[in-house]
Amino acid sequence: MDAFGPLSGLKVIELAHIMAGPACGQFLADMGADVIKVEKVPGGDDSRRMVPPEIDGESAAFMILNRNKRGTAINLKSPTGKAVLEKMLASADVVIENYRPGTMEGLGMGYETLKVRNPGLIYCQITGFGATGPYSERAGFDLIGQGISGLMSVTGEGAGRPPIKAGVPVGDIGAGMLAAMGILAAYIHRLKTGEGQLVDTSLLEASIVNTSWVSAIFLATGVSPGALGSAHPLSAPYQAMQTSDGWVNIGAANQANWLRLLQAVDRPELNEDARFATNSARMQNLPELIEILSQSFTRYSTAEWLQRLEAVGVPAGPVLSIGDMLKDPQVLARDMVVEVEHSRLGPVKTLGSPIKFSHTPTAIRRGSPMLGEHSREILGEYGYSDSE
Secondary structure (H helix, E strand, O other): OOOOOOOOOOEEEEEOOOOHHHHHHHHHHHOOOEEEEEEEOOOOOHHHHOOOOEEOOEEHHHHHOOOOOEEEEEOOOOHHHHHHHHHHHHOOOEEEEOOOOOHHHHOOOOHHHHHHHOOOOEEEEEEOOOOOOOOOOOOOOHHHHHHHOOHHHOOOOOOOOOOOOOOOOHHHHHHHHHHHHHHHHHHHHHHHHOOOEEEEEEHHHHHHHHHHHHHHHHHHHOOOOOOOOOOOOOOOOEEEEEOOOOEEEEEOOOHHHHHHHHHHHOOHHHHHOOOOOOHHHHHHOHHHHHHHHHHHHOOOOHHHHHHHHHHHOOOEEEOOOHHHHOOOHHHHHOOOEEEEEEOOOEEEEEEOOOOOOOOOOOOOOOOOOOOOOOHHHHHHHOOOOOOO
16 A cells, blocks of 8 residues: 555554544554554454444444554464564554553553663553553443543433433543544654653543533532533523424524524514623523524524524534434535445445645545454564465
């Protein structure tokens, strides 16, 4: 495969499974890094068994997070397997791992050991709770992180309703993003100094960074905010409104957009109402405000409201299903749904790269690897003969 992307030439060993680590590896691979995914023997990445859904026997969950990588499978319980991995890590630029805390140390391949042989190594460790602190030895999952971070207390319909997690794994994907960002910062440092370092992030911290607005409220007032449905904790009206045939999100998050919204709903007198004249007043009287606005919004369809709101300059958008989102013209124009060649299945659809570069474009050039698909090719690059 030809070199491409801003990270062309960067050698990454991915010792990761399920989601956070593979997401990090995929972000780097899309930007041109040579990411070698090392899977366990037997079985490989556990997401290979997350079925349904599947495409002709291949896990859709695995394929969505492992494209653009080369794959090998190694039995790390055997001396020969450990020797192969040690050789790979000795010359790697980056290693990503999201094993249970202590796993790599148990194999004799923790960061403190590896950096002696490879001082420039950037070692990225993604765990449930981070490498330090009283929870550092615990295993963690996205759901657990969302709960401890407070996210689940502010997600949902409000008091008296069950706690709700975000519908997507924000901790897992967020940790993958934070890890990729940390790796790139460490790489810049290495280019300046030649020094590698340990990059440490977690699912918990990835969830916590999403609480900025609601944490600000508590730090300023000492009061923990509760769930607000789709509403914003600091601005109003900024939420989903029911229409005659669905839902529309409105972003009247400042005074100028509030006045524009009043034009769209043909209710200019509401700005003279002391309950709604300022953002602070609207937040204090949010239930009454939404009840009044709802009477207007249910009169027209979502499409009609989008036209009316756009005409006056109020940011707005529909609440789409995943299927409708994947067919949306803006999503398609940004190449966020692409086709990639899988070695067994042929062309399969996947999500595109969310980052665009003007001079070093990303590319999606290979599908996710079959278990051990590139083992012979990879081992040959590390000096092993065909017979070995």
